[in-house]
Amino acid sequence: MKIFKFGGASVSSASAIQNVASIIELFPDKKVIVVSAMGSTTNELETLVKSYFNRGKGTGEIFQRIKDYHAGIITGLNLEDSDLELVNRLFSKLKKRLSGSPSLNFDYEYDQLVCYGELISTAIVSAFLNQRGLKNRWMDIRQSLRTDETHREAIVDYKWSEMLINNSFNFQDADLYVTQGFIGSTTTNQTTTLGREGSDFTAAILGNLLNAESVTIWKNVPGVLNADPVDFPDTVKLEELSYKEAIELAYSGAKVIHPKTIKPLRNKRIPLLVRPFDFPDQAGTMIHDVGHQLDLVPVYILKKNQALITLSPSDFSFIGIDQLSEVFGLFKQRRIKVNLIQQSAIDLSLCIDEPEVGLESLIVELRKEFDVLYNTGLILATIRFYNDDALGKMKAGRQLFLEQKSRRTARLVLK
Ligand code: ASP
Ligand code: MG
Numbered sequence: 001m002k003i004f005k006f007g008g009a010s011v012s013s014a015s016a017i018q019n020v021a022s023i024i025e026l027f028p029d030k031k032v033i034v035v036s037a038m039g040s041t042t043n044e045l046e047t048l049v050k051s052y053f054n055r056g057k058g059t060g061e062i063f064q065r066i067k068d069y070h071a072g073i074i075t076g077l078n079l080e081d082s083d084l085e086l087v088n089r090l091f092s093k094l095k096k097r098l099s100g101s102p103s104l105n106f107d108y109e110y111d112q113l114v115c116y117g118e119l120i121s122t123a124i125v126s127a128f129l130n131q132r133g134l135k136n137r138w139m140d141i142r143q144s145l146r147t148d149e150t151h152r153e154a155i156v157d158y159k160w161s162e163m164l165i166n167n168s169f170n171f172q173d174a175d176l177y178v179t180q181g182f183i184g185s186t187t188t189n190q191t192t193t194l195g196r197e198g199s200d201f202t203a204a205i206l207g208n209l210l211n212a213e214s215v216t217i218w219k220n221v222p223g224v225l226n227a228d229p230v231d232f233p234d235t236v237k238l239e240e241l242s243y244k245e246a247i248e249l250a251y252s253g254a255k256v257i258h259p260k261t262i263k264p265l266r267n268k269r270i271p272l273l274v275r276p277f278d279f280p281d282q283a284g285t286m287i288h289d290v291g292h293q294l295d296l297v298p299v300y301i302l303k304k305n306q307a308l309i310t311l312s313p314s315d316f317s318f319i320g321i322d323q324l325s326e327v328f329g330l331f332k333q334r335r336i337k338v339n340l341i342q343q344s345a346i347d348l349s350l351c352i353d354e355p356e357v358g359l360e361s362l363i364v365e366l367r368k369e370f371d372v373l374y375n376t377g378l379i380l381a382t383i384r385f386y387n388d389d390a391l392g393k394m395k396a397g398r399q400l401f402l403e404q405k406s407r408r409t410a411r412l413v414l415k
Helices: 014-026 041-053 059-076 085-099 106-114 116-131 158-168 199-209 243-252 259-266 321-333 359-367 388-395
Strands: 002-006 031-035 137-139 176-180 183-185 191-193 214-219 240-242 272-276 285-288 299-313 338-343 348-353 370-384 400-405 409-414
Touching: 002 014, 002 199, 014 059, 014 116, 031 116, 031 199, 041 059, 041 106, 041 116, 059 085, 059 116, 085 106, 085 116, 106 116, 106 191, 116 137, 116 176, 158 199, 176 199, 199 214, 199 259, 240 243, 243 259, 243 285, 243 299, 243 370, 259 272, 299 359, 321 348, 321 359, 338 400, 359 370, 370 388, 388 409
Parallel strands: 002 031, 002 214, 031 176, 137 176, 214 272, 240 285
Antiparallel strands: 183 191, 272 285, 299 348, 299 370, 338 348, 370 409, 400 409
């Protein structure tokens, strides 16, 4: 049994969905297909939630826009009214929800509305596959993927989910299931979501709980590349990666895999394949249990919108454990992610994700204890398997603020 995951880009139009069907036809194995919301529907739904929550006038219009986009795809797929019972029911439910009043809990309301992106997209994909002769069962994953109540960032309850998922996806009534990524539900049947871009994670959870042979993520790239082609002209596809290497890359900011995807797979040694949906006969990249140290080309990862803050105690004392714990307490409180730390006797430098708001007040707070220097609009560049040539290329034409190296990884803060 295999898990295939198709993201928003692979179901963003009628022709894209036809391509999904051709990929499924190529592989006769028993499968669970995990699908995301179509195109940028989740972004649209986020706008819808904000408007609904603030009782904005434009709510109906945003709803209509989302509905029209899906209607265009449905027409392109030549689906008949009789195929669309579920899709229509979901749109009616969404509309009904919008006609009610929101509670005071934004994150809760978010989950109750944003889930429709995945519910509707899977209903359309499932109907189309059936029409094309690929008999499948649509599954509402909320019946079996149990989470806690942390809305928008729910934590999966593996124990509960294991039993429920194995009961629902039992392959007795079907060889092919179509279900949603990104969403789940609490024990009291309230919908939750797993965090943006969470569908890869869902595919990995299902892989783990159903003991899949492999999990394949079909994407619009040839596989995992050694750099983002948006930033670098010459990229190389990596044939294989170890789980550890994949975690390092995802953590440093490589967007191709969601960082949470690896752990559930690595725990059961299930291979993860990243393959191009435009060239389904190409092998892509395999992430698996590699016994030896891989000899890889330099891998470049850029994290943008970084701020570098350098602190030194105003009284010229050394930086000790007390100051460190105070500083990190402050960052934790403000939920600011620290990506790199460098310390000397009297300086502490921290590279952080630049907060959208609140940097000024953070600096004011820090200035109570420290002399503070800071720069914004920086890039944190990570180079795995760096060499002199790679470092030179990265630094060329840029201003270097900080450099940190271990045996395999170099990290540079640049402007
Ligand atoms: N549709 C969700 C999002 O765009 C989940 C996903 O695509 O992985 O964040
Ligand atoms: Mg998406």
